[in-house]
Amino acid sequence: MSLPVFALNLDKLSDDDIQMIKRMIPKLQLLIKAKEADSTIPTLTFDELYAPLDSNEQKFIKQFQKIKGKKAGIKIPWRGMSESVKLLVAIRDQRVQEKVKVTENGVTREEIKERTLPKQFLPLPVYQKYNEMMEAMEKDIGRRLLVDSGYRSSAFQLYLFVYYLQNHGYSIRETVKFVTLPGYSEHGDPKHQAIDFINKEGINGDPNVKEFEVLPENQWLLENARRFGFILSYPKNNLRGITYEPWHWRYDPKAAEKETKKRRKGKSRRSVPGMTPSQDKKHESLH
Ligand SMILES: [Zn+2]
Numbered sequence: 001m002s003l004p005v006f007a008l009n010l011d012k013l014s015d016d017d018i019q020m021i022k023r024m025i026p027k028l029q030l031l032i033k034a035k036e037a038d039s040t041i042p043t044l045t046f047d048e049l050y051a052p053l054d055s056n057e058q059k060f061i062k063q064f065q066k067i068k069g070k071k072a073g074i075k076i077p078w079r080g081m082s083e084s085v086k087l088l089v090a091i092r093d094q095r096v097q098e099k100v101k102v103t104e105n106g107v108t109r110e111e112i113k114e115r116t117l118p119k120q121f122l123p124l125p126v127y128q129k130y131n132e133m134m135e136a137m138e139k140d141i142g143r144r145l146l147v148d149s150g151y152r153s154s155a156f157q158l159y160l161f162v163y164y165l166q167n168h169g170y171s172i173r174e175t176v177k178f179v180t181l182p183g184y185s186e187h188g189d190p191k192h193q194a195i196d197f198i199n200k201e202g203i204n205g206d207p208n209v210k211e212f213e214v215l216p217e218n219q220w221l222l223e224n225a226r227r228f229g230f231i232l233s234y235p236k237n238n239l240r241g242i243t244y245e246p247w248h249w250r251y252d253p254k255a256a257e258k259e260t261k262k263r264r265k266g267k268s269r270r271s272v273p274g275m276t277p278s279q280d281k282k283h284e285s286l287h
Pocket of ligand 1: 149187194195247248286287
């Protein structure tokens, strides 16, 4: 007798499962709002996430931690679950000056508004390398990039995944194309920590990927980031089934060195423009 491997239907959740999620989300959102208010959301733990749920809901949500990524169509490697990471540095008071449209008496004009980014976290060694890299960028082109998204715990990733299921017909297989399952995100892998960058004018590729792509800061990264151990995880037409994310770089000195050697030998596999249409909207891209 073979037992079903998954209780969850990966193509589409059952009606009972969908009802369960609809009951859970409002409870979880209260918690998320509170964590957002004190800027500790990226370090959310599983215990904190489960606390507002009853025992059935806890059993249900825990199933998502056991989904085999490959079976759900995930082509990126398993990174491991993470919570309570040692030596996380909090990055506070990052400010961007953004262009916003203001309409007054029927007339729309653009205004520059300052916004402080929510607190972000990076493992200390990655934070140090990031700073070193930004000093070099500033020296070269007089610009710096800020951290739009750094460390994200696996529990927070799990919340995001469950939350975004509603946007994709409650299909796990569809949702993984936009939000990865806990344990697969480079944002939750302190050893290969990913950073999503934003520039000082608030440009982060959302909603327009091209806007980030054409930045001089981005050009500088493409030429120099490898020297500091950072590598572009999801270039155009990557083979990992992930849409192009020019803002998402991971700290991975070994991979960066390999890439440098490959390029020196002229064997770099360049992306072929126009092979697949690149995503032109960031929308929700939480890998
Ligand atoms: Zn990212």
